[in-house]
Amino acid sequence: MTTMTTIPLVHLAHTRSGDKGDTANVGVIAYDAEDYELLRDTLTVERVREHFGDLVEGEVERYELPNLQALNFMLHGALGGGGTVSLMTDAQGKVFSTAMLRMEIPVPAEVAERVRGRGRVPPGFDPGEPVPLEGEA
Amino acid sequence: MSAEDRIIRIGSGQGFWGDDLEAPVRQVEGGPLDYLMMDYLAEVTMSIMQKQRSRDPDAGYARDFVPLMERIFPAIIEKGVRIVTNAGGVNPEGCGQALLEAGRKAGVGGRAKVGVVTGDDLRERLPELIAEGHELLNMETGEPLEPILDQVQSANAYIGARPIMRALEGGADVIVTGRSTDTALTYGPMMHEFGWDPSDHDRVAHGVVAGHINECGAQASGGNAMVDWWTIPAMESVGFPLIEASADGSFVVTKHPGTGGRINRAVVTEQLLYEMGDPSDYITPDVVADLSQLRLEEVGPDRVRVTGVRGRPETDFLKVSIAYSGGWKAVGTLVYAWPDAADKALAADRILRARLDRLGLEFDEIRTELVGWDATHGHLAGPAPADHPEVELRVAVRSQDRAAVERFTRELAPLVLTGPPSVTGFAGGRPRVQEIMAYWPALIRKEAVQPHLNVRILEV
Numbered sequence: 001m002t003t004m005t006t007i008p009l010v011h012l013a014h015t016r017s018g019d020k021g022d023t024a025n026v027g028v029i030a031y032d033a034e035d036y037e038l039l040r041d042t043l044t045v046e047r048v049r050e051h052f053g054d055l056v057e058g059e060v061e062r063y064e065l066p067n068l069q070a071l072n073f074m075l076h077g078a079l080g081g082g083g084t085v086s087l088m089t090d091a092q093g094k095v096f097s098t099a100m101l102r103m104e105i106p107v108p109a110e111v112a113e114r115v116r117g118r119g120r121v122p123p124g125f126d127p128g129e130p131v132p133l134e135g136e137a
Numbered sequence: 138m139s140a141e142d143r144i145i146r147i148g149s150g151q152g153f154w155g156d157d158l159e160a161p162v163r164q165v166e167g168g169p170l171d172y173l174m175m176d177y178l179a180e181v182t183m184s185i186m187q188k189q190r191s192r193d194p195d196a197g198y199a200r201d202f203v204p205l206m207e208r209i210f211p212a213i214i215e216k217g218v219r220i221v222t223n224a225g226g227v228n229p230e231g232c233g234q235a236l237l238e239a240g241r242k243a244g245v246g247g248r249a250k251v252g253v254v255t256g257d258d259l260r261e262r263l264p265e266l267i268a269e270g271h272e273l274l275n276m277e278t279g280e281p282l283e284p285i286l287d288q289v290q291s292a293n294a295y296i297g298a299r300p301i302m303r304a305l306e307g308g309a310d311v312i313v314t315g316r317s318t319d320t321a322l323t324y325g326p327m328m329h330e331f332g333w334d335p336s337d338h339d340r341v342a343h344g345v346v347a348g349h350i351n352e353c354g355a356q357a358s359g360g361n362a363m364v365d366w367w368t369i370p371a372m373e374s375v376g377f378p379l380i381e382a383s384a385d386g387s388f389v390v391t392k393h394p395g396t397g398g399r400i401n402r403a404v405v406t407e408q409l410l411y412e413m414g415d416p417s418d419y420i421t422p423d424v425v426a427d428l429s430q431l432r433l434e435e436v437g438p439d440r441v442r443v444t445g446v447r448g449r450p451e452t453d454f455l456k457v458s459i460a461y462s463g464g465w466k467a468v469g470t471l472v473y474a475w476p477d478a479a480d481k482a483l484a485a486d487r488i489l490r491a492r493l494d495r496l497g498l499e500f501d502e503i504r505t506e507l508v509g510w511d512a513t514h515g516h517l518a519g520p521a522p523a524d525h526p527e528v529e530l531r532v533a534v535r536s537q538d539r540a541a542v543e544r545f546t547r548e549l550a551p552l553v554l555t556g557p558p559s560v561t562g563f564a565g566g567r568p569r570v571q572e573i574m575a576y577w578p579a580l581i582r583k584e585a586v587q588p589h590l591n592v593r594i595l596e597v
Contacts, residue, residue, distance in 0.1 A: 014363040014364050014403065014407065015363065015407075016363070016407040016408070016410045016411050017411075018411045018412030018413070019412065020412060020414065021277055021576060021578065022277070025410070025411075025412060025413055025414065027406075027407070027409075027410025027411070027413060029403065029406050029407065029410070031364070031403075051517075052517075053516060054515075054516070055515045055516070055517070063415055063416055063417075065416055065428070065429065067429065067430060067431055067432060067445070068406050068409065068410075068431070068433070069406075070406060070410060072410055072413050072414075072416060074414060080502075080504065082576065083180055083181055083574070083575065083576040084181050084463075084466075084571075084573050084574045084575070084576075085463055085535070085573055085575050085576075087466065087468070087502055087504040087533035087534070087535055088504065088506070088512075088533075089506055089508065089512045089513060089531065090512070090513050095513050096513075098513070098514070099513070099514045099515070099517045102514065102517050119363075121367050122367075125367055127367075130371075130373075131367070131368060131369065131370045131371065131372070132370060132371065133370045133371045133395070133397060134370065
């Protein structure tokens with residue numbers, strides 16, 4: 001029997017968002033192609049709607065992009081009116097997608113093990129240390 | 138090399154008005170390049186430029202583009218790099234004239250041509266267009282434009298590749314447009330070089346995707362990229378993306394050698410999904426692109442090949458971006474320190490709102506965020522951390538009544554001595570009252586705009 005556990009989406013996928021008026025788009029991209037189907041089956045319109053709750057006032061639409069191991073969500077009424085009307089810090093939805101990364105996803109234990117720590121800086125990371133080009137290290 | 142093997146290199150030099158000023162220089166000097174595209178325009182930019190022009194008839198374009206050109210004019214003429222940009226904003230003519238002067242100062246007089254594309258600006262034509270039956274219905278609400286006509290600040294049709302191609306045929310070294318689509322700045326040169334017709338749907342659709350990748354500058358070469366961002370090298374000298382385009386439409390996304398950043402499948406995928414709607418229905422003035430069969434392939438270090446884009450015939454419409462005065466707003470902030478920082482900030486917010494209420498001020502919206510807790514994730518951020526070191530209280534208001542917003546800006550500072558303790562960060566003075574430029578997206582039939590598009594070639 002497969003042991004299931006729950007992990008945040010941040011370990012399974014990376015995201016990018018942008019705006020179109022009062023609509024935020026959230027692209028969700030599986031790190032590993034093998035996890036695309038899991039995301040497609042888990043990140044349903046209903047579950048995404050439930051996750052955001054009153055942060056999204058309008059409809060949620062979803063498009064599947066298996067060719068890019070990705071899903072694209074359109075979240076209508078998510079940006080407080082959008083553009084310069086919006087009073088939000090994130091009026092253009094630039095970081096809206098990171099709120100999606102908090103979603104808790106049920107996965108088999110071996111998947112959780114495989115993706116452990118992904119999407120977060122490694123322990124001991126020093127942001128003050130330059131990252132040289134290859135060959136210049 | 139046969140014509141079929143010919144590669145055209147189209148680099149990205151600016152992803153928005155205010156982007157890295159050194160990037161275009163690095164693109165021109167850092168390796169082989171045929172075209173440099175620079176995108177300066179966003180939805181709100183046109184209304185800002187229109188305001189500048191209403192104060193100064195010579196203004197209304199991306200002013201920093203001119204000194205940049207003065208710097209790179211000799212190099213681009215020497216190397217044969219052609220510039221395609223929408224820096225013209227609401228005054229492409231004014232931008233073109235300033236460029237002539239910049240070119241002469243840079244010593245390319247008699248050796249360079251500037252192409253100026255006009256006709257996208259519909260502001261003065263709106264009454265006539267409405268009278269002709271173009272309702273310019275708001276694409277989000279379905280309402281007609283007529284009732285708010287006197288509030289309109291700017292109105293521009295998104296125009297495509299055809300005027301850019303005409304300017305290239307006319308020999309222009311630098312092409313300045315108004316509200317050209319971001320993507321046409323890249324696929325216009327591809328259509329010109331390879332002799333594509335808009336009916337070459339699949340090829341032009343590849344060009345559209347190349348344009349979508351180029352239009353945000355370094356966002357396609359490692360900037361703002363999520364995957365292992367801490368390992369992306371030398372972002373201090375990030376190489377902006379450049380497209381190596383082939384006659385069959387396929388292209389490689391890459392950057393100059395020796396520059397920082399990263400171009401791989403993950404980075405390019407993130408950029409493809411930026412501001413994406415229905416990926417099978419990416420509408421442009423020249424073609425409708427379908428990304429649902431698109432393939433990305435890593436073909437070398439910092440090299441991603443793009444194939445499989447499909448295209449369908451263009452629609453009968455152009456999108457129109459209209460900005461209109463939508464009232465006033467202001468944003469004020471105060472910083473509260475430990476202990477109990479979030480409780481202090483929320484108590485201050487309650488007191489502030491009670492005072493605004495007693496003053497009888499009318500607001501369409503008052504929004505409170507605690508920066509450091511819930512500003513970007515709302516309730517998903519969870520309860521306030523038990524021992525929050527500090528938070529910034531950010532209160533924003535919006536009203537049709539300018540006086541109400543004005544009074545709000547005077548109600549923040551008093552909280553320092555008349556509210557909860559341990560508060561600072563008010564040294565910047567009163568918040569600024571800003572006019573809201575609301576966005577009105579609409580469609581217009583192409584025949585109402587296209588005959589008015591004009592291309593002029595000017596000798597430097």
